[in-house]
Amino acid sequence: MLAALTLLLLHLLSPAHAHGHDHDHIARNGLPDTWFQPRDHAVRALFARDDFPAVGSDAWTASLPPFTPDGSQTPDITKLPQAWVDAYNAAKAAGKIPSIPQSTTGGQYPNGLKADSPDICSSYIRCRAPEDHFNVPSGTLALNFDDGPTEFTGQLLDFLKTNNAIATHFVIGYSIQQNVSAWQLLLNSGHDLAVHTWSHRQLTTQTDMEVVSELGWSMNIIYLSTGGRVPRFWRPPTGDADNRIRAIAKYVFGLEMVVWNQDTEDWSLTETPPETTTDKIASQMNTWLNGPKDPGLMILEHELSAQSVGAFMAAFPLMKSTGWNVQSAARLVNTDGAYRNSAGPTGSVTAAKLLDFAGTGPSGTTGSTGNATTSGSASVVGPSGSASATKSQSTASGASGAGSATGSSSSPAPSSGATRLDIAGFNAMVLGAVAYMMF
Ligand SMILES: *[C@@H]1O[C@H](CO)[C@@H](O)[C@H](O)[C@H]1NC(C)=O
Numbered sequence: 001m002l003a004a005l006t007l008l009l010l011h012l013l014s015p016a017h018a019h020g021h022d023h024d025h026i027a028r029n030g031l032p033d034t035w036f037q038p039r040d041h042a043v044r045a046l047f048a049r050d051d052f053p054a055v056g057s058d059a060w061t062a063s064l065p066p067f068t069p070d071g072s073q074t075p076d077i078t079k080l081p082q083a084w085v086d087a088y089n090a091a092k093a094a095g096k097i098p099s100i101p102q103s104t105t106g107g108q109y110p111n112g113l114k115a116d117s118p119d120i121c122s123s124y125i126r127c128r129a130p131e132d133h134f135n136v137p138s139g140t141l142a143l144n145f146d147d148g149p150t151e152f153t154g155q156l157l158d159f160l161k162t163n164n165a166i167a168t169h170f171v172i173g174y175s176i177q178q179n180v181s182a183w184q185l186l187l188n189s190g191h192d193l194a195v196h197t198w199s200h201r202q203l204t205t206q207t208d209m210e211v212v213s214e215l216g217w218s219m220n221i222i223y224l225s226t227g228g229r230v231p232r233f234w235r236p237p238t239g240d241a242d243n244r245i246r247a248i249a250k251y252v253f254g255l256e257m258v259v260w261n262q263d264t265e266d267w268s269l270t271e272t273p274p275e276t277t278t279d280k281i282a283s284q285m286n287t288w289l290n291g292p293k294d295p296g297l298m299i300l301e302h303e304l305s306a307q308s309v310g311a312f313m314a315a316f317p318l319m320k321s322t323g324w325n326v327q328s329a330a331r332l333v334n335t336d337g338a339y340r341n342s343a344g345p346t347g348s349v350t351a352a353k354l355l356d357f358a359g360t361g362p363s364g365t366t367g368s369t370g371n372a373t374t375s376g377s378a379s380v381v382g383p384s385g386s387a388s389a390t391k392s393q394s395t396a397s398g399a400s401g402a403g404s405a406t407g408s409s410s411s412p413a414p415s416s417g418a419t420r421l422d423i424a425g426f427n428a429m430v431l432g433a434v435a436y437m438m439f
């Protein structure tokens, strides 16, 4: 770390850094005025690394939280990159993150607190906060699919390609680990990617640091798999967020929350009993698609089962014949699209970096210079073990709609002590955080 700091200092003293970090960069880079962090690309700094190992490679896998075949877990909060913890602490100290008690389940708060009070504004019970995205422009229909990637992703992508349509996929980190080839299909599809957490828990039931872990690791897997694209959007599992969760997403990670204005409940088609049927969805679609065009439609849909994908495919011809302008949700919600630092899924990523990593980068994986492996470990890796509850795979992938119970607290998490995370990647992030604090 000392060598890295020396290089960092030399770098800061170089003429290129004598000026140019004033605040007018903020607007130019499209960050909101209210953005807490006072310099450009602060969010990217949370993920900064300059190598992008091939998706599915050992180096890629080693950069993720350990896979837990017995069920998804919130990644161990004692092993969070220090940059995320620092960003959270700074936002908390600045008064940006309200202290709302954890819910017992979506919409249920202790001490008689009301989920619909303006201070809480639970999206689980459809309270919409001013910055929530749920409507889209008049005449447009937002394509969006939650809970991917799954074994049905391929079929959905084939259908969309045949029909020349692009969608936004709100993906689950754990589901990516479960089916990396489906993730490869998404990455190669030219579709937009957004965050749907790591383990699909109801975030209002979680502690602040668990929420940081859920959001950070799922942003990180998108960042790592797309050559460094920083996702702009997230959607809460089961629609469950409140002002505490909104603030962590916004002030730590710069994420904007996207919900919906119509719900098929298609996630439940494979539940017993289901909350809807394909006939009911067809009938709802008929009503919505033939209804008023202002606001536009953002219908919640899932790539979770053959039935949910089938219900979408059955409705698609009517979406076109009724004259809707069908677009990827991310591009309708914000014309700058799904990423903070790129115009889209292909093409360039903003090159600006906090640091010139040359010589100080993730050397543990490239074997070049420096010794990141030892210098980074103390800052980011804590003791093993976690307070997170395990959750069955079926719950992880199935608990998608309002009304689903999530996050049982019955069984302790297995120890993850045997799994080594990618310390080199962490070191790069720590370096980014140091620079972030020094600017
Ligand atoms: C992974 O997803 C792909 C594409 O959706 C699918 O063809 C494949 O069967 C899935 N694999 C498993 C093990 O589910």
Ligand SMILES: *[C@@H]1O[C@H](CO)[C@@H](O)[C@H](O)[C@H]1NC(C)=O
Pocket (backbone or CB within 6 Å): 368, 369, 370, 371, 373, 374
């Ligand atoms: C990194 O440090 C370890 C432990 O001191 C050492 O064994 C290794 O050779 C070093 N690697 C490099 C690239 O300097």
Ligand SMILES: [Zn+2]
Pocket (backbone or CB within 6 Å): 146, 147, 196, 200, 236, 237, 238, 399, 400, 401
């Ligand atoms: Zn979901």
